Amino acid sequence: MTKNKIKKAALELFVKGGYEGARLADIAAAVNIKPPSLYFHFESKEKLFIEVFDDLLNKRLDYLNTVRQELNELTSAKDQLRHIYNDYSARAKDNQDERVFWKRTALFPPNFLKERVRNDMIAYERQFEDVLVRPVLLWGMKAREIKRQDVERCIVAFISLTAAAFTEIHYSDPDTYRERLEILWDFFWDSIKS
């Protein structure tokens, strides 16, 4: 389906150049159509961006629940937290484009989307904490696997783990990246385990 191919190409180019840096001509070329043809599928460049963003938002929101399910298979809080964290070490191209698009948009949204992005992002982060991180942490504390302490502080630490991981994507080659993720994880776990 052309529409999806366009969205995929668009995501890739939005990642490379941001909203303003991505030209419709390039997006069209990536799908082997001419620029005007894009307008059969999308009202405007803005709407295209929004659809890409919304798709990803929904995908991640869904993913939250998927992960939530998967956690049930795991018996220790450590494994569960690690499973959540693992999402960040997957380095398949698509996956990574999406993650960079997500972060780029979160940090530097195109002007016309500033408001919405901010709201959606905050809502997503809240879900992430409420559905995944906090329950696991609480459960781990109850099971004495994790030191009793202020959960909210632990959450802040865990979130910043993921933030740091994202930054690393840009600086490190794949191997260093994985290595560093591991280091961060160790620090984190040592800090909170009983």
Add this chain to the structure above:
Amino acid sequence: MTKNKIKKAALELFVKGGYEGARLADIAAAVNIKPPSLYFHFESKEKLFIEVFDDLLNKRLDYLNTVRQELNELTSAKDQLRHIYNDYSARAKDNQDERVFWKRTALFPPNFLKERVRNDMIAYERQFEDVLVRPVLLWGMKAREIKRQDVERCIVAFISLTAAAFTEIHYSDPDTYRERLEILWDFFWDSIKS
């Protein structure tokens, strides 16, 4: 001096819209001149960006040495690390614009600068580690203030502290921001102290 006013305005607008999103017309307007007048001071938009970038790079490089000096006044490794970290909690507008410009450029440099930015950034990061972080950590370990452990791992942890701090700028209001920086610091210090 007009030239500096231009650079300051440019930095601000590059922060808001990135290289492509910032229009010379806006930069000129911010300085109360017309766009052609910019060309008296700068050869081109690219050159303007580069100058802003270089200025900041040098400023930070200088700052490294300044901080290096300041560390001598401090007697504990904890205070020293904390002093380095403190740069990140200053939240004056200028300071912050610079930090965001820095990170934005590091993460999403304009295409024409990709190469140079990457190199300069890496060089800077190395300096940061070599001049400030590593020496302090080593010294702290020697003094048994910090647990004996792999220094490089500690560096990774410290660096990611600053990365996380940056991300928080975007999400949190000033108070929350400061609070979280504190939390992260506590986690970090608890992890490495003896």
Add this chain to the structure above:
Amino acid sequence: MTKNKIKKAALELFVKGGYEGARLADIAAAVNIKPPSLYFHFESKEKLFIEVFDDLLNKRLDYLNTVRQELNELTSAKDQLRHIYNDYSARAKDNQDERVFWKRTALFPPNFLKERVRNDMIAYERQFEDVLVRPVLLWGMKAREIKRQDVERCIVAFISLTAAAFTEIHYSDPDTYRERLEILWDFFWDSIKS
């Protein structure tokens, strides 16, 4: 029949935006089909316009004869002229759209049709004068109902009555419109009656 629905919708939109202002997409939408479907019925936008125009031309030409017949039922020149004039006070939506289309096309034809329109219009006007206005005026003079005078001058006056009526459509609400038509008529009749 779809074809006729299209023509009706087209007429309406040509009235609103002129030839260039009317978009095939809107015309199609008004008939609940998609733009490409229009091409099953018409070769091109130009051809569509021409058909609409020709239909109307023929309709009006026919109407001339109808009116000519109807005049036979009327015994005074005054009633006859008034009957001719009455066409202009009908204000049903369709009727009016047609009149505006007619005038708009007469005054500001699309470039590609300039020649034909001019010719057809002039031919129509001549018919209007030859078949309806002049005979009635002559007959009225012969019957001493109308002052003996230069018929051609009377025709000019009568024609300008209709032109003025058209302009009023745009400026006046229905009631004012009717009222003014009446005023004009009174002036006219007083001027030419015996």
Add this chain to the structure above:
Amino acid sequence: MTKNKIKKAALELFVKGGYEGARLADIAAAVNIKPPSLYFHFESKEKLFIEVFDDLLNKRLDYLNTVRQELNELTSAKDQLRHIYNDYSARAKDNQDERVFWKRTALFPPNFLKERVRNDMIAYERQFEDVLVRPVLLWGMKAREIKRQDVERCIVAFISLTAAAFTEIHYSDPDTYRERLEILWDFFWDSIKS
């Protein structure tokens, strides 16, 4: 001054093709500049149209007062009315372009201006009646030069004289045009004179 040359060229092309039919490329070409240069002088095509329209509106509003002055030189109501009417027989190119632009815009304004045009036009018409036509008619009646009668009806008649005159511009060659204006005038004057 380029700006004025643009406005003049624009008026001419708006007359020929209406708002949608006039292309900026043609307007630019008429002034020997490239299309983007138009944007140095006008924000957009719409704004250009609006300025042309406003200029003309003001010009005509001024003209009303000029004519008002000139009327004082004339001693009979007949001469005065005729003087008002004469404006319509001037057939210099510029003058006529303006008149056609005026009427075209009045009758078929571009969609984005519909509201404003309607209001401005009605205001202008009112001025025309209040400042010129009604006073002269009243004065003529007082002087027994004009038959005592309902002034408002006379105004309607006079206005439609001008409307009809406008329509004639499109149909007739200059000589016929002048001849018909004369005929209409005679009818009108005969109708209202004492």
Add this chain to the structure above:
DNA sequence: CATGAATGAGTTTTCATTCAT
């Protein structure tokens, strides 16, 4: 130093039109 005027090279967007189904 600064700017008014203009422009080249794009960029998004519109729209009538085509064509395979």
Add this chain to the structure above:
DNA sequence: TATGAATGAAAACTCATTCAT
């Protein structure tokens, strides 16, 4: 009959840049 998908041609508009003053 009708349409989904695509396109050519052109439209308006943007923006960095130039240049004479």
